[in-house]
Amino acid sequence: MTLPLGDEAETLLSIITKRRSIVTYSLIIVNVLTFILLNIYPNILGVMTYEDTVYILGSRPTDIFTISNFWRVITSMFVHADAMHLLGNMIFLFVFGRAVEKALGSLRFFVLYILAGLIAHIINTLSIALLPAAALLIDPRVLRGEALAIWAVVSIGASGAISGVMGAYYVLFPRAQLLSIVFYVPLVIPAEIYIVMWFIYQLVLALMSLTGIATGIAYWAHIGGFIAGIIVTVALANPRHISLLRRVYRYLSSGYYLV
Secondary structure, eight states: OOOEEEEHHHHHHHHHHOOOOHHHHHHHHHHHHHHHHHHHGGGGGSSHHHHHHHHHHHHOGGGGOGGGTTHHHHHHHGGSSHHHHHHHHHHHHHHHHHHHHHOOOOHHHHHHHHHHHHHHHHHHHHHHHHHHGGGGOTTTTSHHHHHHGGOOOBBOOSHHHHHHHHHHHHHHTTTTTEEEEETTTTEEHHHEEEEEEEHHHHHHHHHHHHOOOOSOOOOHHHHHHHHHHHHHHHSSOOHHHHHHHHHHHHHTTTTTOOO
């Protein structure tokens, strides 16, 4: 169990730039308000329970390829299963998002967030096609119910998009120090070590999921979002601005200690 609690990059960027993390805070507010409102007023969508709203707003694997249902891919990024699911995602977004937004700028950061979420959904869909049950679709000797059922599973949560933010952070601030809880012990860890460990953990579980083991978590979405975040950051970032930012950052961080 690991959980990031704070980073030095955001503090140092507050000294270097006047940019604000408007999109990061806005995304957190929208996610929290969505969770609260749908729990209190599920009848907004004409249903009786929060679980029903999740079913309506969550995305199915093939929605990203269907124009009439594509909107669910977006709405699913703002819907969470429960309070702990929401809290965990928002902590990661808060810790990694603020510094990335200040480095890239709000518009580029928003584009990164949405693109990472979309690509995460695509990779998750492709991973489902590799599941053992999916092979039943091409075997005329067996019933198709189980195979078809996996394509009806609803995906929700912001973790694919947030994984993209982590990918961006890895590109921009690999040597930043993170204050983290690791198995209930507070530690200060270099970002590149923390994020690589996180990625390896996600990859191992993602590969395990291909055997048909039910994990309840779309690990391939995390993998896809993370890789997308790296690629989009390299494509969108202003090289000269990032180079200057890194030089100033290294100078300031040489005499900085995370407290």
